[in-house]
Amino acid sequence: MTSASLEPFTFDPYDYRFHDDPYPTYQRLRADAPLFHNPELDFWALSRHSDVIAGFRDNGRLSSANGVSLDPAAWGPHAHRTMSFLAMDDPRHLRMRRLVYKGFTPRRVTEMDNRIHELTLEHLEPALARGTFDWIEDFAGKLPMDVISELMGVPGPDRAEVRRLADLVVHREEGVLDVPVPAIEAALNLITYYGDMVADRRRSPTEDLTSALLDAEIDGDRLTDEEIIGFMFLMVVAGNETTTKLLGNALYWAARNPAEYAKVVADADLVPDWVEETLRYDTSSQIVARSAATDIEMYGRTIPAGAKVLLLIGSANRDADVFEDGDSYRIDRADKGNLASFGAGVHFCLGAHLARLETTIALREFVSRVRDYRLVESGIERVHSTNVRGFATLPMTVEVR
């Protein structure tokens, strides 16, 4: 702690010990420093459920336009290059979101149900047949990107390469805050690939999302090719790793709470509840940032205009004011609503329905085949990130039915 800090303790989102278990820190923040200031890392943080949700909704005072990540060089601030509406304010954001929504409809997602089943089995069956495998590498790291590719219309033979590039986009290097060179190269390759796809669909439209985005129109306004490519890239950044890690966290916490896993084995209709409880208890997207558009008075202090403000999603989801016995992982808990996991307000996650659908299908197929499983503890590795929470590897041995 520096002498400039007025806080009773320190909170460093880069600290590996914090990543190991952030929840005791979140609890202290909610209790003793609900508006926390870290002068060294130059951010403020909100940790109570009511403040996090209000922060998501307060687009007038909390702007997304400077990026939504704590890391200065994360993809968010490159919005001007990637045309990502995640990192725009209204009305620019609203215009793009409404046009994208014309193509990315709930109906289009729901209609993917069968294909998601097929893609799930394509990756799950060979893994289960081996008995011992890595849930992340062999399954959870493959399904979400293949689902996004399916949605966009990426042809089957190209999907493995698209997945490889997408994985490199989120590639991190130990102790390096800038986006690493391999990640930039992969992003450029991916953008070139999507650019060719958009040009192709312009010539010969199909039934896929890419064609639907080209077709989307509101009062004569349409998305440019660059905006469509930007949205495709946004899906890779926002919807791939988050879903992979959620699938990993579900199996990690079910293994740590065998009585809970026994509940879903006994009643597969509880799988959607298992997904919700994992989203609450240990969500894969923990911290979203905003910039103060003006001075903000809170808790008797002033967040100065321009300051970075973190919304601590993982903390909001454990707040005792909303979730009874929030530190327990209970699949059949009654108080499921009010999750902060997908944000709130105008930037509410566009892929929430898709993320829920595909994790439910994948976990349902897993429980219907696996009576019991054990994690290979020595092989478990956690990802270290200020936002993404989950595992890089999750090896396991399964006992199939």
Ligand code: HEM
């Ligand atoms: C926005 C979480 C999956 C696409 C968001 C936000 C959160 C979030 C917290 C709000 C960000 C903010 O307010 O700044 C998650 C989690 C997921 C997930 C935890 C999986 C478990 C997906 C998927 C897709 C997707 C599968 C699409 C394929 C988006 C988009 C936005 C967004 C496009 C920006 C919406 C906007 O700015 O209007 N997500 N997401 N997400 N998400 Fe997701």
